[in-house]
Amino acid sequence: MLKRVPGPERRVVRTRAIDDLAQGAVPAFWDRLAAAGSPIVERGGADRGCVIAxxxxxxxxxxxxxxxxxxxxxxxxxxxDRSRPERAGLSRLPGTDLWSLSIEVPENWRGAYRIIPRTEPLTIPxxxxxxxxxxxxxxxxxxxDPFNPLPTRAVQAGDCSEAVMPAAPAQRWWTDRPGRGELHETTFTLSGTPRSVWVYEPPGLAAGSRPVVVLLDGRTWAVDLPIAGAVDALGPAGHRVPLVVMVDSVGPALRSEELGCSPAFAAGLTGELLPWLRRDWAVTDDPASTIVAGCSLGGLTACHLALTASHVFGCAVSLSGSFWWPGSGPGVALQDRIRAAAPSRSRFGIEVGTLEWMLFEPNREVRDLLAGTGHDVRYREFCGGHDxxxxxxxxxxxxASMLGYAPVMQ
Incomplete structure (x- = not known):
C-alpha cells in the first residue's frame, strides 16, 4: 500500500528583491524583470545548499x-505540496499589480512551474x-510565467515554465532541435485497442537487426516533448542507434489499466508489437538490444516487462517508477515479483527525484531488491520532482547506457 508521506516543508522568506519596493517603483521593477528573467534567484537561504527563488x-x-x-x-x-496549497500562496504588494512569493529551494533544482490566479481560495474537495x-x-x-526566458513546455496537463537553479546539472542529451531522421505515424491495434504508434528512424540507423526502444506514453515523446533531436545525438557520441517506437496510451482510464502491469498489455507488446517491428522495421530479436522505457506508471511497467518477459525485453529504463503500485488495489507488487524471480540477464536503468517524497523510498527498495537477486541495476537520483x-x-x-558504444570499424 502507498504510504502517505508529508510533502516538503519549504520556508517562505522575505527578500530584498520585493521588500525594497515601493508602489511607485513597481513599473520599473517589471521592466527589470523582463530584462533579467524570472524567477529571481538570490543567495542567502538559511539552509545549506539552498537559494531563495x-x-x-x-x-x-x-x-x-x-x-x-x-x-x-x-x-x-x-x-x-498540492495537498497544502495555502503554503504556496503569493502576496500582493498593496496598491499595485504585483504578486510575489519568495521561497527557499535547493540550489540544484530544476523543475516545471506555473501560476494559478483565482477569485476563490484553493481548498481540498x-x-x-x-x-x-x-x-x-x-x-x-x-x-x-511570461517573464521566464526559457521556452514554455506543454507538459503535465498544461503549459509550464521551466526553473533552473544555479547549481542544476546541465542536461547532456536534451535539445529543442527537430530530428533529422524520419518520423512515421500509424494506427496499430494493440491489445484490442487501435492507437497511434510513432516510429522514428534516426540518421545512422543500421539497415537490419536494429536495436529498438519502445517508449510508453508515446504521445509525450512524439508530440508534446519531441525526443527525436535528442535521439540523433546518440550516433555522434559513439553510441549504438536504435529505432524508436512510441506507443500512445490513448486516455487516463486505459493508461491506468494497461500500465498497471496488465497481462493483456504485456502480451500485446511481446506478441503483437514486436513481431510487427521485426517483420516491417527490421528490428533485432536480441533481448539485450530490445529496450522498454517509461515514466511513472510506465516505469513500473518497463521493469515489470524486463522481469517477466526477459526473453523479449532484456532492458528496462524507468524514470520515477510508480513502485507503490498496486496500493490497496488488486495485483502483485513488483517488489514481490522480484523476490520470487530467478536472476535473469535483464538490465535495469532506474532514476528518481529526491523531491518525489512519495516515490524515492520505493525506488530505492526496488533497486536494492533487483541488485540483491543478481540483476544488473544502474541507479541515479536527481534533484527534482515527478517531472x-x-x-x-x-x-x-x-x-545510451543500455545500448553501449558502437564498435569501432578498423
Missing part, C-alpha cells in the same frame, strides 16, 4: 481596487471528487 505574477486587471483576483498560488514541481480530477480542474486556470523536464534527458541517458 522569487516568483512573480502581474495582475492584468491592475491593483486590488479593479481586480477580481483575490488569491494567487504557485505550483512548482517537487517544491510545493470533501465531496469525494478524486484528487487527480480536482487538480486537473484547478490547472485549467493555470498560466506559465517530464527531467525525464526527457534521463530517457536518452538510460537508452
Amino acid at each position: 522569487t516568483f512573480c505574477w502581474r495582475d492584468p486587471e491592475g491593483d486590488e481596487r479593479g481586480s477580481s483576483t483575490r488569491h494567487v498560488y504557485l505550483d512548482a514541481n517537487g517544491i510545493t 470533501c465531496d469525494g471528487t478524486p484528487g487527480w480530477q480536482w487538480w486537473r480542474n484547478v490547472l485549467a486556470g493555470a498560466q506559465p 517530464a523536464l527531467h525525464w526527457r534527458d534521463g530517457l536518452i541517458a538510460g537508452v
Whole structure:
C-alpha cells in the first residue's frame, strides 16, 4: 500500500528583491524583470545548499481596487505540496499589480512551474471528487510565467515554465532541435485497442537487426516533448542507434489499466508489437538490444516487462517508477515479483527525484531488491520532482547506457 508521506516543508522568506519596493517603483521593477528573467534567484537561504527563488505574477486587471483576483498560488514541481496549497500562496504588494512569493529551494533544482490566479481560495474537495480530477480542474486556470526566458513546455496537463537553479546539472542529451531522421505515424491495434504508434528512424540507423526502444506514453515523446533531436545525438557520441517506437496510451482510464502491469498489455507488446517491428522495421530479436522505457506508471511497467518477459525485453529504463503500485488495489507488487524471480540477464536503468517524497523510498527498495537477486541495476537520483523536464534527458541517458558504444570499424 502507498504510504502517505508529508510533502516538503519549504520556508517562505522575505527578500530584498520585493521588500525594497515601493508602489511607485513597481513599473520599473517589471521592466527589470523582463530584462533579467524570472524567477529571481538570490543567495542567502538559511539552509545549506539552498537559494531563495522569487516568483512573480502581474495582475492584468491592475491593483486590488479593479481586480477580481483575490488569491494567487504557485505550483512548482517537487517544491510545493498540492495537498497544502495555502503554503504556496503569493502576496500582493498593496496598491499595485504585483504578486510575489519568495521561497527557499535547493540550489540544484530544476523543475516545471506555473501560476494559478483565482477569485476563490484553493481548498481540498470533501465531496469525494478524486484528487487527480480536482487538480486537473484547478490547472485549467493555470498560466506559465511570461517573464521566464526559457521556452514554455506543454507538459503535465498544461503549459509550464521551466526553473533552473544555479547549481542544476546541465542536461547532456536534451535539445529543442527537430530530428533529422524520419518520423512515421500509424494506427496499430494493440491489445484490442487501435492507437497511434510513432516510429522514428534516426540518421545512422543500421539497415537490419536494429536495436529498438519502445517508449510508453508515446504521445509525450512524439508530440508534446519531441525526443527525436535528442535521439540523433546518440550516433555522434559513439553510441549504438536504435529505432524508436512510441506507443500512445490513448486516455487516463486505459493508461491506468494497461500500465498497471496488465497481462493483456504485456502480451500485446511481446506478441503483437514486436513481431510487427521485426517483420516491417527490421528490428533485432536480441533481448539485450530490445529496450522498454517509461515514466511513472510506465516505469513500473518497463521493469515489470524486463522481469517477466526477459526473453523479449532484456532492458528496462524507468524514470520515477510508480513502485507503490498496486496500493490497496488488486495485483502483485513488483517488489514481490522480484523476490520470487530467478536472476535473469535483464538490465535495469532506474532514476528518481529526491523531491518525489512519495516515490524515492520505493525506488530505492526496488533497486536494492533487483541488485540483491543478481540483476544488473544502474541507479541515479536527481534533484527534482515527478517531472517530464527531467525525464526527457534521463530517457536518452538510460537508452545510451543500455545500448553501449558502437564498435569501432578498423
